[in-house]
Amino acid sequence: MIQLQNVKKYFGQRLAVNDLSLHVPKGEIFGLLGHNGAGKSTAIGMMLGQVWPSDGEILVCGHEVTRNRQQALQKVGAIFEAPVFYDYLSAWRNLEILSHYTAPTPASRIREIVDWVGLSGREQSKVRTYSHGMRARLALAQALLPQPDLLILDEPNDGLDPEGIHEMRQTILRLHREMGLTILLSSHQLNEVEQLCTRIAVMNQGEKVFEGTIAETRRAQSWFKLRTGDFAASVKILREAGMIIGEREGSLVLLAEGTGSDAVVVKLVGAGHRIFEIGPESQNLESFYLSLVQGRKGAA
Amino acid sequence: MKMFYLQLRNELWKLFGKKRTYIGFGAFFVTEIVIALLFRYNHGARNFVVRPLERMGYTAEEVLSSLTIAVSMLFPIANLLMPLYVSLVGGDLMAKEAEDGTLRMILSRPISRVRLLAIKWVAGAIFSAVLVLGLAGCAILLTSIFFTPGGLYVVAPWEGIMSVFEPGRGWQRFLLADFFLICNAISIMSLALMLSCFNMKPAAAAIVAISVVVLNLILQDMPALADLKEWFITYYFRTWLNCYREIIPWWKIGQACCMLFGFNLTFFIIGATAFQVRDIKS
Structure with a gap:
């Protein structure tokens, strides 16, 4: 689903990602681990065509992102840390706005997703009235609207309380089980990654220092x-x-x-x-x- | 096409859903009330319009029509307030989304950056049109309360304009001038939008845009640079005033429209290039 080949990214003189190669197979929950500033978000930015790589090749859903971004992201949903919305608009309007950047989305599809994430009854409220947990659910809803095959989650638990973290974990497992999504989870919450992921990659100072299964980490x-x-x-x-x-x-x-x-x-x-x-x-x-x-x- | 319409509609929801979008409308409304009251009750303001026309044989009762005062109040607003508010909105269009983080959400979707910029440009152009039409509409509404209907008497000595129109022709000229005022507003918005495509704060984009406009105005009016005045964008902003000349110089208006189109296209291309190569990070 995702393939990075010898990817480098310089910001000015600073090397933020160095020679990163990564393979996220279809159907996996793949964890991308690393401390703050390790290069995880830059790597995700490059996968989504938001950050241009200085060198290397990035394939998402079989398409080269830098050359064919539209095709590559057609079946991709993403959530970022501390999700932001147009707070002065309703959740429903936010979902309409964001989903229409992918394709025309019928109201019935939005209704289905709102019900699925448990925001029914509050979808017409302004987002500024939402709690952290509700924002996280709304972030999930916008990511699911284009019926993605691949979900990229960048620190999805950021700012959530323990109950919210538990809920997010159960949701991710449900998405994987019921919809068969491939999920890339970037986090520095090791406990979460251990409970959710089948494979992980560890980044440190812009370099990948490990890629393998959770079972392999236990054997080391x-x-x-x-x-x-x-x-x-x-x-x-x-x-x-x-x-x-x-x-x-x-x-x-x-x-x-x-x-x-x-x-x-x-x-x-x-x-x-x-x-x-x-x-x-x-x-x-x-x-x-x-x-x-x-x-x-x-x-x- | 359907996608473009949906995306444009969404962009307008975003734009007109924000309270700060209406700051300009509010400021215009208050300014117009103040100017209308000054024309109604202050002799100095009334005399500015009436005296030159009295010398031509017209009476104050004839001259002080709602249409005349509406046009007179548009002069300062169009030169000072309008550039400020379209710059603020143009500067917000891209830079505010980048600052808030919503741009990252948008660009995780399969939409090209050039298309996104094009949608924002069209939304900004619609805002500019609504702002100018609102400005003109309010001017007419307010002056109708304080003054009687009548012909249009335009006094703009700095442009060498002193014209008299019957009510019918007066309305035609007023609407035509508003159309070219919209073109000015769109050009300033384009400049601010171009700047907001660079890695800068929304306020910085607006301030730089308004500074460019003011600098152009200053340079254009410097006697030493009289030979170069056609190189400044603000020179072409005066087109709307040409609509109030007894005989409209269409060739000048055509030239100004072509130049403003060229400026807009240049701003768009520079903005799109800057936006395209930029890394969007949290």
């Missing part, structure tokens, strides 16, 4: 739990020996590539440290993400 075990008599002193020794590239929470260490736990034990015992526990930390997406990002920082 580079963080180790280390309990010693003096954790800080142990970390200092291991760092000086180049055996770790990161540490956190006063008990976890990120082993350097090629370093095993046995070598860590030998090093610390040789230095006179007592070891109470050492073993791989059970991985969740958060620890995997941190290992990737901190590992990069350590390597840098």
Whole structure:
């Protein structure tokens, strides 16, 4: 559904996206992870033809976006963080306005979508009277109006309360299940991505540092739990020996590539440290993400 | 074509749904009331119109018709207030959408940027026409309250115009002049819209547009630059006044229309190019 090939984007001299290649297969819920400023929104902007790539090729729904934007976006819906509307107009009018940029949309279709997202009865109210949750539903409604095959969600949970986040999660799962949509979800809420996505890509400082399935992130075990008599002193020794590239929470260490736990034990015992526990930390997406990002920082 | 109509209708909803769109109408209405009252009760204002015509043998009762005062009140408004308000709206058309973030929503849809700009230009042109017609309509309405109907007596010494028309011809000239005033308003709106296609705030686009118009006015009236006056856009804005000459210089009006069309086309092409190459980010 989406294919990026060696995409680069410069803003002036600054390289915002560097050599990004990405493949989002049809029918997947694909997570695009990264901290603020990692290049996620720029990448999404390029997929939607809002930001022009400096180099590389971007295919959406089989069409090259920079050359054939109209065809590429014909079956695409998008939601952006903190969705904005024409607040002085009604929700219904907003939906009419936005949907007509794609194709003439009959009132019955708008009615169907308004019912689907649960805004019935409030569709004639001005958007300025809407809560964050209702705005999120309206954003979803406008994205669904063109009957998309691909949904691009850029931080859809931004500004939502826990109940709203739960509701959005259920809606995304429903869209995938009932309509079979391909969904690209950009977020830095790792818990959400872990619960929703089947595949992810992690971006850091404009570069893709990982692409794979959630199952693969769980198998990657580079963080180790280390309990010693003096954790800080142990970390200092291991760092000086180049055996770790990161540490956190006063008990976890990120082993350097090629370093095993046995070598860590030998090093610390040789230095006179007592070891109470050492073993791989059970991985969740958060620890995997941190290992990737901190590992990069350590390597840098 | 149906899509274009729907998109244009939506653009007009957006434009006329905003309260700030009506600031111009409100300001015009208040200004026109003030000017009408001044003409009615202030001798200085009345004498400005009456004295030159009395010298030609007309009486004050004949001269002070609703149509005459309506045209007299349009002179300052057309030169000062009208450019300000069409600039404000033209500057808003694209830059406000970019500032608010709605432009990003629009451009996630399969609409080309040139088409979007074309729709906004047409909507801006319709607004300009409505504004000028509203301005003229209000002028007639207000002056009808304070003055009696009659012929049209136009005194614009700075243009060398001192004309007298019977009521029928007076109305014809008034409507014709309004049409060319609409062309002026559209040209200023186009300039502001072009600027709003660049990466700038709506207020900045409006201020730069109005500054360009004022700068053109200043340069055009400088005696040292008299030979170059035809290079300034504001020179062609005076066409509407030519409609009040006893004999209309059609060749001049034709030339001005061609030049304004050229200016509008240039503004559109520059705006479209700037908008096309621009990155739209949150």
